[in-house]
Amino acid sequence: xxxxxxxxxxxxxxxxxxxxxxxxxxxxxxxxxxxxxxxxxxxxxxxxxxxxxxxxxxxxxxxxxxxxxxxxxxxxxxxxxxxxx
Amino acid sequence: xxxxxxxxxxxxxxxxxxxxxxxxxxxxxxxxxxxxxxxxxxxxxxxxxxxxxxxxxxxxxxxxxxxxxxxxxxxxxxxxxxxxxxxxxxxxxxxxxxxxxxxxxxxxxxxxxxxxxxxxxxxxxxxxxxxxxxxxxxxxxxxxxxxxxxxxxxxxxxxxxxxxxxxxxxxxxxxxxxxxxxxxxxxxxxxxxxxxxxxxxxxxxxxxxxxxxxxxxxxxxxxxxxxxxxxxxxxxxxxxxxxxxxxxxxxxxxxx
Numbered sequence: 001x002x003x004x005x006x007x008x009x010x011x012x013x014x015x016x017x018x019x020x021x022x023x024x025x026x027x028x029x030x031x032x033x034x035x036x037x038x039x040x041x042x043x044x045x046x047x048x049x050x051x052x053x054x055x056x057x058x059x060x061x062x063x064x065x066x067x068x069x070x071x072x073x074x075x076x077x078x079x080x081x082x083x084x085x
Numbered sequence: 086x087x088x089x090x091x092x093x094x095x096x097x098x099x100x101x102x103x104x105x106x107x108x109x110x111x112x113x114x115x116x117x118x119x120x121x122x123x124x125x126x127x128x129x130x131x132x133x134x135x136x137x138x139x140x141x142x143x144x145x146x147x148x149x150x151x152x153x154x155x156x157x158x159x160x161x162x163x164x165x166x167x168x169x170x171x172x173x174x175x176x177x178x179x180x181x182x183x184x185x186x187x188x189x190x191x192x193x194x195x196x197x198x199x200x201x202x203x204x205x206x207x208x209x210x211x212x213x214x215x216x217x218x219x220x221x222x223x224x225x226x227x228x229x230x231x232x233x234x235x236x237x238x239x240x241x242x243x244x245x246x247x248x249x250x251x252x253x254x255x256x257x258x259x260x261x262x263x264x265x266x267x268x269x270x271x272x273x274x275x276x277x278x279x280x281x282x283x284x285x286x287x288x289x290x291x292x293x294x295x296x297x298x299x300x301x302x303x304x305x306x307x308x309x310x311x312x313x314x315x316x317x318x319x320x321x322x323x324x325x326x327x328x329x330x331x332x333x334x335x336x337x338x339x340x341x
Contacts, residue, residue, distance in 0.1 A: 024096070024127040024155060028289050028309055043309070048100035073309070075108070078115070081088070081317040084282060084302050 009033035043073035093122025093286020108314035122286035123153025123247025138172035192239025198248030202264035253295030254305035
């Protein structure tokens with residue numbers, strides 16, 4: 001029987017992205033596997049979504065070494081106007 | 086001069102209350118209209134749309150929007166649309182809206198759009214029923230977009246989409262995703278009729294600026310792309326000599 005760490009990383013990445021997508025969260029996230037560790041990077045708009053990602057990763061990757069490097073995005077105020085002719 | 090504020094992909098959820106309205110405090114001084122380029126909710130839940138509706142209610146600036154693919158996720162897109170319209174947002178799907186700003190008539194044609202890819206590397210109307218349905222859906226949408234544009238009389242015309250009409254504003258996205266991010270058929274429909282600007286969202290990792298093969302400005306206003314609460318564009322037009330009857334009865338903030 002395959003152990004959690006035997007899953008080919010191609011399928012592991014797809015499975016994690018699918019789990020995140022079901023919560024509408026996969027769009028801005030990058031999932032990679034390197035050195036046996038799963039890295040998740042990107043930005044989300046709120047702290048609550050970051051917490052959801054943490055939960056989903058814990059549920060979908062039991063027994064795996066995971067680095068959740070997702071950040072909460074910040075926006076700068078609109079100052080410039082583009083004139084179109 | 087018409088001033089347009091635009092943003093897409095707000096992806097509102099239950100946790101989004103208070104995230105947008107404070108950033109709209111200067112909007113009335115900056116823009117004649119706010120355009121929303123789809124993916125207004127995270128999961129297409131009308132409760133999420135209600136949170137966004139609360140942020141947009143009673144704005145002095147008219148708001149016009151289209152839905153995106155996320156807004157269809159729970160098969161309750163009609164409720165999502167109705168929730169926003171109840172707050173005064175004019176939602177469009179192969180429909181147009183017109184508003185008058187300083188004597189200039191601005192016409193907006195809005196549509197979500199769909200995928201299929203771009204000339205030379207796109208899907209074909211061939212094979213399994215599911216594949217034919219995928220491509221035929223975009224073909225039908227393009228016809229409806231063209232019809233709506235042909236029927237619109239205005240000094241300036243803006244097309245508001247969720248999906249992209251060109252590849253250039255997808256640069257930054259993985260190439261394998263391009264067929265799911267837009268279709269050249271949308272650009273072809275707009276180029277055949279003419280317009281002054283096309284706005285879209287959907288491609289969070291794309292690029293802001295592009296142009297259709299026919300020379301129409303295209304701007305990707307997905308919020309992760311622009312990095313602001315909204316972007317601002319100004320367009321100049323000569324008021325039409327004839328009198329335009331403006332249908333603004335469904336727009337908020339209209340002073341008439």
